[in-house]
Amino acid sequence: MQRSPKGEPRAVVLLSGGMDSATCLALAQRDGFEVVALTVDYGQRHRVEIARARELAQARGVRDHRVVRVDLREIGGSALTGTAEVPKDRPAAEIGSQVPVTYVPARNTLFLSLALGLAEVVAAGVIYIGATAVDYSGYPDCRPAFLKAFENLAKLATARGLRGEPVEIRAPLLALSKGEIARTGVGLGIDYRMTSSCYDPGDDGSPCGRCDACLLRRKGFAEAGLVDPALRTLG
């Protein structure tokens, strides 16, 4: 395991500013890692999450936070980077039943590639990603087989891989429901007011309350018997 100059092992955490990646950050810190946080500014319409990621990283004492710009609008193909309508008020049974228009083509492959490059540069042996497979929204690149395939790729893709030092991909939320994620994060002191999950927030950053991400988040907090502090503040 890689250790930082202070002797702590180091991990790269993909931090989107949403509740899943915030919980991942807390788990990486609980696991004893010095966290290097990576946020990808990919031209998403829900740009408020980048500001939330900055606040969160600061509040959690992350000393190294990189924000990398990638202009995915040039590639297109998603409601999250284009002007197509974000679906609202979909019934729970429909969410996750097929690949939705909010799917950003190969997004997690791209995010993990950037995290892998950063892991190589900062000598981190682990990457945390907040992929979930229980309440997921039908994205192909959130499945366990995908993550395993990336871990295999990472062994072959890097100079550290050549030296026999693989990078481990950890997706600790994979088997958790949104309710379990909320409970985990609250237990680890995450202030979910500092997170934004909405795909289509208002100009003031307030969640729409009706996109898939808002509906899943609301369901999660309800299941956990918790009140979403972001809704209480902003809604």
Add this chain to the structure above:
Amino acid sequence: MQRSPKGEPRAVVLLSGGMDSATCLALAQRDGFEVVALTVDYGQRHRVEIARARELAQARGVRDHRVVRVDLREIGGSALTGTAEVPKDRPAAEIGSQVPVTYVPARNTLFLSLALGLAEVVAAGVIYIGATAVDYSGYPDCRPAFLKAFENLAKLATARGLRGEPVEIRAPLLALSKGEIARTGVGLGIDYRMTSSCYDPGDDGSPCGRCDACLLRRKGFAEAGLVDPALRTLG
């Protein structure tokens, strides 16, 4: 195989503006594909190659050319994106013997991720990448095993993969020497004046003639019994 509205099959070609990717473009066109070209502007100091890629795409009749900006300077770790010295005048035996400082961490993983996203958006079934394994400069992500692993990942990473429509990764230069690449491209009408290989070009875009990329290119043209038109023009 995916076909374009005109009935041609479609391929994404990673076009850096160097001689390898230019040759790849010619091979994809020879193979009958309608090419969608993808250039990544990653903050490389050899920015002239982006202008070359634009000229080349236009000269070869590529109607869809995307230039995606990714700021890899935020991640660092390479002489190609930072201020560290690019090695000069290395003996041929040394080039390729270890991972050099010009290695950009996980660059091909990143480039292929972007190409994969674009392949999904434009319905391309093939990605061409100009990776070479013969005269290569010691980069881990140019090896056949890496490319196979990415192809496997691509099956799992995308909506089209879920539908049972995999994306094929073609690296037609893998088994070719630089000399064979030069001969292939000349035979297919590539004007190598429109390519730039140098890692550390002058302000006017002229090649330094001394970095690994320049030395490999010179060796290649010499082996092929050809004169490098870029050197004739600019040197």
